[in-house]
Amino acid sequence: MKSTPRPLLLLHADRVLMERLNRIAGDRFQLLRVNSWAELWAGVAEAPPAALVLVDPYFGEMNGRGPSPHLSHLLKAFPSATVVVATESTPSRYPDIRQMGEWGVAEVLQLDEDTSRESVRRRLLSARGQPLRRLLAHDPGFPLTGRARALMDAAVETVMMGGYPRDLAKTLGFSPSTLLRWCERSQLPTPRRLLLWMRVLFASALLDDPGHSVFSVGLACGYSGDQALRRAIRAVIPLTPTQLRERGAFETASNAFFQELAALRDEQADRR
Numbered sequence: 001m002k003s004t005p006r007p008l009l010l011l012h013a014d015r016v017l018m019e020r021l022n023r024i025a026g027d028r029f030q031l032l033r034v035n036s037w038a039e040l041w042a043g044v045a046e047a048p049p050a051a052l053v054l055v056d057p058y059f060g061e062m063n064g065r066g067p068s069p070h071l072s073h074l075l076k077a078f079p080s081a082t083v084v085v086a087t088e089s090t091p092s093r094y095p096d097i098r099q100m101g102e103w104g105v106a107e108v109l110q111l112d113e114d115t116s117r118e119s120v121r122r123r124l125l126s127a128r129g130q131p132l133r134r135l136l137a138h139d140p141g142f143p144l145t146g147r148a149r150a151l152m153d154a155a156v157e158t159v160m161m162g163g164y165p166r167d168l169a170k171t172l173g174f175s176p177s178t179l180l181r182w183c184e185r186s187q188l189p190t191p192r193r194l195l196l197w198m199r200v201l202f203a204s205a206l207l208d209d210p211g212h213s214v215f216s217v218g219l220a221c222g223y224s225g226d227q228a229l230r231r232a233i234r235a236v237i238p239l240t241p242t243q244l245r246e247r248g249a250f251e252t253a254s255n256a257f258f259q260e261l262a263a264l265r266d267e268q269a270d271r272r
Helices: 015-025 037-046 069-077 091-103 117-127 130-137 146-160 165-172 176-185 191-207 214-220 226-234 241-247 249-271
Strands: 006-011 029-033 052-055 082-087 107-110
Touching: 006 015, 006 037, 015 029, 015 117, 037 052, 037 069, 052 117, 069 082, 069 091, 082 091, 082 117, 107 117, 117 146, 130 146, 130 191, 146 165, 146 176, 146 191, 165 176, 165 191, 176 191, 191 214, 191 226, 191 241, 191 249, 214 226, 214 241, 226 241, 241 249
Parallel strands: 006 029, 006 052, 052 082, 082 107
Antiparallel strands: none
16 A cells, blocks of 8 residues: 555635645645636546545635535536535534535535644545545445444545554554454454455445546555556455446445445354
């Protein structure tokens, strides 16, 4: 696994926010500022799937007119893009925030609350996992315990951070052995395999966007390229990335994931 700076496309005039972003960029982000919705559209069209987009949802709009329709159009045109909006979280904004969530915005950076560099950094990194969390949460046919759901949420966050099983254990405040026991009791795969599944599911969500090459999806998921991604996928599903795409990548991968969970549940039932 390797980590490369992720492009962060910024359409926002807030100078304080710009200073914070410059300070947190480091080796995590490559900050790319644009000056219009048209420039942002062109940037997203050319950006790799690992890119993040941070926008002022009211850019170019008069006060009181709500979020820009350009934001809605962008999200419809690039459904796999990870878009974060930066705005104040005053009560008057709540209806707009709810509407933008329905449009597909991954996260809201609250300018009046996310004032530290660390909170901004974590908000941006966690945003990458929101689409995957939503997709996993929409499977009604396989009920999960609260503990299993918490483990999966933490696994998504760990994958988005480029982490390993030891990092997942640290996030939850567990020792590696305790994490293994929790996975077993929650009828989940081992920590290493659970993280592998989360990476494959994330890759599958990206593969469903025909604008992304297999190579770029591999890089976005922390692999060295298409061959490494191919090996990771085949470790859990006997299909190539191209075959996944043809069958509906995320639906096929998520079905296989929940089938494995069902098999684990049956195995534990047989042991009783």
